[in-house]
Amino acid sequence: MELVDKVLRGDEGSAARLISMIEEGRDEGYEAISLLFPYTGKAHVIGVTGAPGAGKSTIVDKLAISFGRQGGKVGIIAVDPTSAKGSGAFLGDRLRMRNAEKLEGVFIRSMAHRGFPGGIAKATLGAAYVLEGLGKDVILIESVGSGQTEIQISMICDSVVTVLTPDYGDEIQLMKAGLLEIGDIVVMNKTDRPGAVEAAKDIEFYLMSHKKQHWQIPVLTVEAIQGKGVEDLIAALKLHRTYTVENSQGSSKKKENIKRLVLAIFKEEFWGETLKKIQDKAMFDDIFQQLQNSTIDPYKAVRMVMDLALPTE
Amino acid sequence: MELVDKVLRGDEGSAARLISMIEEGRDEGYEAISLLFPYTGKAHVIGVTGAPGAGKSTIVDKLAISFGRQGGKVGIIAVDPTSAKGSGAFLGDRLRMRNAEKLEGVFIRSMAHRGFPGGIAKATLGAAYVLEGLGKDVILIESVGSGQTEIQISMICDSVVTVLTPDYGDEIQLMKAGLLEIGDIVVMNKTDRPGAVEAAKDIEFYLMSHKKQHWQIPVLTVEAIQGKGVEDLIAALKLHRTYTVENSQGSSKKKENIKRLVLAIFKEEFWGETLKKIQDKAMFDDIFQQLQNSTIDPYKAVRMVMDLALPTE
Numbered sequence: 001m002e003l004v005d006k007v008l009r010g011d012e013g014s015a016a017r018l019i020s021m022i023e024e025g026r027d028e029g030y031e032a033i034s035l036l037f038p039y040t041g042k043a044h045v046i047g048v049t050g051a052p053g054a055g056k057s058t059i060v061d062k063l064a065i066s067f068g069r070q071g072g073k074v075g076i077i078a079v080d081p082t083s084a085k086g087s088g089a090f091l092g093d094r095l096r097m098r099n100a101e102k103l104e105g106v107f108i109r110s111m112a113h114r115g116f117p118g119g120i121a122k123a124t125l126g127a128a129y130v131l132e133g134l135g136k137d138v139i140l141i142e143s144v145g146s147g148q149t150e151i152q153i154s155m156i157c158d159s160v161v162t163v164l165t166p167d168y169g170d171e172i173q174l175m176k177a178g179l180l181e182i183g184d185i186v187v188m189n190k191t192d193r194p195g196a197v198e199a200a201k202d203i204e205f206y207l208m209s210h211k212k213q214h215w216q217i218p219v220l221t222v223e224a225i226q227g228k229g230v231e232d233l234i235a236a237l238k239l240h241r242t243y244t245v246e247n248s249q250g251s252s253k254k255k256e257n258i259k260r261l262v263l264a265i266f267k268e269e270f271w272g273e274t275l276k277k278i279q280d281k282a283m284f285d286d287i288f289q290q291l292q293n294s295t296i297d298p299y300k301a302v303r304m305v306m307d308l309a310l311p312t313e
Numbered sequence: 314m315e316l317v318d319k320v321l322r323g324d325e326g327s328a329a330r331l332i333s334m335i336e337e338g339r340d341e342g343y344e345a346i347s348l349l350f351p352y353t354g355k356a357h358v359i360g361v362t363g364a365p366g367a368g369k370s371t372i373v374d375k376l377a378i379s380f381g382r383q384g385g386k387v388g389i390i391a392v393d394p395t396s397a398k399g400s401g402a403f404l405g406d407r408l409r410m411r412n413a414e415k416l417e418g419v420f421i422r423s424m425a426h427r428g429f430p431g432g433i434a435k436a437t438l439g440a441a442y443v444l445e446g447l448g449k450d451v452i453l454i455e456s457v458g459s460g461q462t463e464i465q466i467s468m469i470c471d472s473v474v475t476v477l478t479p480d481y482g483d484e485i486q487l488m489k490a491g492l493l494e495i496g497d498i499v500v501m502n503k504t505d506r507p508g509a510v511e512a513a514k515d516i517e518f519y520l521m522s523h524k525k526q527h528w529q530i531p532v533l534t535v536e537a538i539q540g541k542g543v544e545d546l547i548a549a550l551k552l553h554r555t556y557t558v559e560n561s562q563g564s565s566k567k568k569e570n571i572k573r574l575v576l577a578i579f580k581e582e583f584w585g586e587t588l589k590k591i592q593d594k595a596m597f598d599d600i601f602q603q604l605q606n607s608t609i610d611p612y613k614a615v616r617m618v619m620d621l622a623l624p625t626e
Contacts, residue, residue: 265615294354
């Protein structure tokens with residue numbers, strides 16, 4: 001396929017076109033991925049996640065610059081799963097701001113939630129393959145950190161960095177449990193603020209007593225805007241990379257992740273098929289009419305729709 | 314059913330037990346809801362959402378106290394969908410902190426994600442019915458604000474408050490689009506911080522040019538810890554309540570929401586059934602073996618699982 005050849009030769013325009021094809025759910029896009037697939041699997045795919053305002057974009061930019069200085073070929077995927085509509089322009093703004101920060105030679109792609117067939121994680125997976133086909137050896141994926149979509153996106157990544165700030169207060173308690181699910185490295189950003197060192201120590205102590213297999217999640221203090229701590233973060237990322245490649249538990253986690261992701265994508269597609277089928281049945285509208293008249297409760301409605309969907313035996 | 318009678322007579326212990334039954338997905342729990350259902354639909358169910366650290370808990374507590382002073386009977390549901398395991402203790406900590414704040418007479422219930430059959434939104438819906446059965450006329454649901462689960466939880470609510478702080482920086486751009494999806498009222502909290510008034514004005518301007526049907530989303534400035542702006546928030550909530558009850562567009566939105574929620578719950582349950590069925594087939598393991606050997610790419614794996622799930626015609 002000509003498009004694939006062009007991507008493999010490093011043509012950015014072709015890469016952008018191919019990612020759009022995958023976003024639109026076009027068969028040609030998936031055929032192209034099948035052809036690209038044998039050339040992938042060697043790049044370091046890094047997820048950067050955290051709540052809004054934690055400083056993810058700044059960290060991603062600083063990482064891109066530092067990896068670039070060390071000779072890495074860097075690609076960035078900025079994922080925004082929070083809004084269904086109209087966010088294109090906002091992402092556009094963010095990208096323009098980034099370009100102004102002189103991330104020269106870095107291929108940046110935004111992925112907004114536009115009701116992709118199969119969801120945003122499916123398209124992001126494809127975009128990561130395309131960036132690797134393009135010759136990138138470090139791929140940074142930035143996404144807002146909570147909810148099912150983000151957990152799926154973390155499954156695409158070899159290493160996941162969770163960015164926190166001292167502002168989160170007692171909700172850090174809740175996040176600590178989540179970190180063990182998806183994070184490999186914790187960054188406490190904005191360490192110039194009061195309480196940052198204490199908050200970092202607190203999380204470190206928690207993680208020490210809740211070890212994740214053989215990998216001890218490190219907690220790094222960073223002041224991203226000043227670039228402080230970014231080199232330590234890169235060192236930690238490289239260490240984690242070595243762990244995932246050389247350690248059997250690290251590599252089995254990666255295999256488990258890709259299985260979970262395939263099931264998640266399948267779930268969305270299968271749901272689309274199911275909904276199409278049951279919506280055509282006369283009973284479907286009737287159930288919701290009864291619900292809206294309050295003659296049945298929502299749980300009863302669920303059971304009635306279930307009966308509609310399951311094949312009669 | 315005796316349990317239902319006890320709940321209707323205001324017995325909190327029975328209410329707690331019934332919510333646990335719904336969490337566990339037990340049939341008795343849903344039967345009880347069918348019996349409670351005719352007694353519901355009159356409480357004002359208010360969702361409070363926003364990123365970690367935005368101050369949701371403080372706002373919920375202040376609202377509970379103020380509604381209580383005005384004679385309202387208040388219940389609180391604290392939802393934590395971010396972590397799958399081990400978060401029970403953390404929620405416990407939060408609740409203890411709350412109790413210390415003297416929310417006397419307020420029934421508080423935490424809902425943590427423990428792989429409920431049908432997801433956390435399903436259990437939260439049931440908890441809201443139980444609280445109303447218990448005699449609460451204001452039900453406050455607090456949840457972390459992004460991802461599919463939170464959108465579902467917002468569908469349970471009559472009014473949704475989105476809490477922002479000036480710290481979010483350019484990510485507020487992204488949130489603005491999301492607000493139109495789920496928020497009815499925007500609160501800019503921590504207005505003692507620099508940039509707060511400007512950020513509030515900025516969002517107000519955006520929302521004025523992106524009107525949501527006939528309801529103009531107000532932007533309120535609040536300093537929750539000091540209690541500043543809480544009375545204005547209550548006034549705005551009451552105004553929105555009137556809108557949803559009296560305006561046909563307001564009430565049709567509510568009906569649409571409950572339909573979407575039923576479909577979301579059905580989706581999770583149907584998925585559970587589907588997965589059980591296809592996992593038993595010999596081909597299922599074979600597909601993932603091929604995926605892990607990299608002889609097929611993930612998209613090919615999705616198509617193969619799909620063929621396995623769809624009935625052959």
